[in-house]
Amino acid sequence: MRYWVVYVAGAKAQVNYSIGKQKGIWGLKKITSQSQINNMQVGDQIIFVQQLKWQSINGDVPKGFPKFLKDPQQFKGIVSEIVIGEITKGYYQDSSIVWQDNEYRHRFNFKIKEQVTNVLFNMEEFGSELIEATLKSIKSGGDACFVGNNKIINFTKLDDFGLDIDPNEFKDFSVNEGYVKFIENHKYLERNRKIVKLKKQKVLTSQKCLKCEICGFDFADFYGEELGQGFAECHHINPLSESGNVKTKLSDLIIICANCHKMIHRRKPWLSPQELKDIVENQKSKIRSV
Structure with a gap:
């Protein structure tokens, strides 16, 4: 099974993220020549990681956290939400109105399978492939980045990662x-x-x-x-x-x-x-x- 990840950050992105979840559509304003989004296939798994926050228990916030981190080991903390979905329509271009601020014409469709809030997110819990791909998604402005073919998360245990408090x-x-x-x-x-x-x-x-x-x-x-x-x-x-x-x-x-x-x-x-x-x-x- 193939996995992809999208990092969602910023107030505008979170508004669009809510709309995208409701409609089962995600879109990007532009993609670079390095983007692999056009390789998405129906049945692939998509992981949305929303807003990583540093934990004070880990010490001082690393310089450049989270976007400009050089060491993936420092890419850790609590994410507001993780959503896991399944791709129902691979990459396509469409200019029809979904979001109010931009057309975000580079799109794919998905259905939600699992979601949980306040999740401990680090290399020990989720593995280096997902952490490094999420960091890549941040640096690319929220592009869908390919994680790999390995099973990332046991869906039935996803709630074990959730916290009810800060x-x-x-x-x-x-x-x-x-x-x-x-x-x-x-x-x-x-x-x-x-x-x-x-x-x-x-x-x-x-x-x-x-x-x-x-x-x-x-x-x-x-x-x-x-x-x-x-x-x-x-x-x-x-x-x-x-x-x-x-x-x-x-x-x-x-x-x-x-x-x-x-x-x-x-x-x-x-x-x-x-x-x-x-x-x-x-x-x-x-x-x-x-």
Whole structure:
């Protein structure tokens, strides 16, 4: 399967992008002699990457970010939206009115298959081919650039890349949790999934993996990246059932595998993460000594 990418940036481009999504048409004002858009075929996959923003957690913004970056490794951050579509009509020229500011006569048609907002976008997540092609699309003014023939994204897992909140809030982000609510006479402790997602995102950004902080198990290592990448559970260091209505910070959560999570909750009172970690280390020592 063949993949293409278009980078969308700027207020005018985003207005036209919304119109293009509604009508299933994308157009360019002009193309250069290096453009490959005329090689588009029906059935090819098109990826729209909208507005890359730098994450403060990665340090100072690189000079020339994002358009004039020389190192593709620095082309990373959060994109406002990724849309994946399928080409329904390859390259053609048409001057009929679709957008108000220009005719954008170099066109192709597509249908949307998947879309997600606030996506962590870097070489580790999406691979060098897509990152380099997206950077090329920026430098060419939004031309459709050929990515390659490899599968870029598992559509069924695209939502795993999405964030509900701004990752620039890593340091100060907190949410209220633990207050009691009743649904059909059943008692529940209110939890907030946003902070769990952001905790995983922070660890992935800094460590490139989600290893259990108790036993070191990594789902991606064991099951392979296609199935295990980005999967883990989170555990509240201070149980909500005991702490009540509290403001939960990222530092109040740990990354944990399903087995260790079950073991922590097996006893009452629950084991602390350090207590379970000591048990695991003790068992490992016994196994090594055999």
